[in-house]
Amino acid sequence: MCSCQQHAKPATExxxxxxxxxxxxxxxxxxxxxxxTIKAAIETRLPGTAATADPGSKRVSVLGSDDYAAIKAAVIAAGYTPSPEPVS
Known part of the structure; x- marks a missing residue:
């Protein structure tokens, strides 16, 4: 996880x-x-997926896989804490 005070540019996801x-x-x-970092972790560990991540809403969306356990594992391996279950 990073310290966001180091980053001046807003996300352009x-x-x-x-x-x-x-x-x-x-x-x-x-x-x-x-x-x-989260987008790259998901797309690297789950080839064929397309992830978007929005720090403003704190939401991540993934197309190309419905295996939430694998997606969650990729996010955790990147050093972040995904919600226990997907949101609707």
Whole structure:
């Protein structure tokens, strides 16, 4: 996890995907750097997925996998704390 005081630029993540995305909260995602780290962790560990992360809403959405246990493990391995269950 990073210290968001180090980052001056706001996040420039794409809009959240629509459709059958798995969406969940990551309360300790505080800045664009955090969002990029989470996005990269998910997409690297789960090839074929597309993740978006918004530090403003603290929401992450993932297309291409409905395996929340694997998504959650990727986020935890990156040093962040995903919500226990996806949000609707």
């Amino acid at each position: 794409a809009a959240a995907p629509t459709g059958d995305a798995v969406t969940f909260q990551v309360e300790d995602m505080t800045c664009g750097h955090c969002a990029g």
